[in-house]
Amino acid sequence: MSDNRQQRIDTLKEAARRKSEEKVKAAEAAIRRLVKRGEQVTFQAVQREAGVSQNFLYTNAELRARIEHQRRTHRPSPRPVPAQGDSGNNIVMALTSEVARLKKQHRTEVAELRKALEQAHGENLALRRELERRGWSPH
Known part of the structure; x- marks a missing residue:
């Protein structure tokens, strides 16, 4: 060289x-x-x-x-609960909001993991193809 x-x-x-x-x-x-x-x-x-x-x-x-x-x-x-006395409605609204936030967070994390898994599968396929190209066989 x-x-x-x-x-x-x-x-x-x-x-x-x-x-x-x-x-x-x-x-x-x-x-x-x-x-x-x-x-x-x-x-x-x-x-x-x-x-x-x-x-x-x-x-x-x-x-x-x-x-x-x-x-x-x-x-x-955590999201603060509205300070309007002991109204059960406010607590329900706050908890509903928190559940919605957690569901969204869960969907985001699952999507990230799926994307990472897809990437890993792609890398795995590319590595197998490279090994085959170089004449290596697992059998």
């Missing part, structure tokens, strides 16, 4: 490394902002806040672990 070609390869590798580091920093800052605002930390929320792809978040082991930890340990603050 020529020295010139190797220099180009090294330059590209360094640029990719820097870009990845910038994405990691943006995602970490996004997580901190979400926590500070008391918002739910999800892959989708971090993606929107940081401007990175969900694929990047799922494939970066440290970011993935941090987001999953935040999801388990830090729940958004």
Whole structure:
């Protein structure tokens, strides 16, 4: 391999490394902002806040672990119950609202997991095809 070609390869590798580091920093800052605002930390929320792809978040082991930890340990603050005496109607309305919020959160999380599963299946298929292309067979 020529020295010139190797220099180009090294330059590209360094640029990719820097870009990845910038994405990691943006995602970490996004997580901190979400926590500070008391918002739910999800892959989708971090993606929107940081401007990175969900694929990047799922494939970066440290970011993935941090987001999953935040999801388990830090729940958004519950909605306050309207302060209008002991009216059963207000309590029912507050609980109905909370159930609706939790259902929406559940749907979002299920959609994220389905997307991650689809991605994993795609990566698995691509790896199997590459192995077949290289002549490896599981049998």
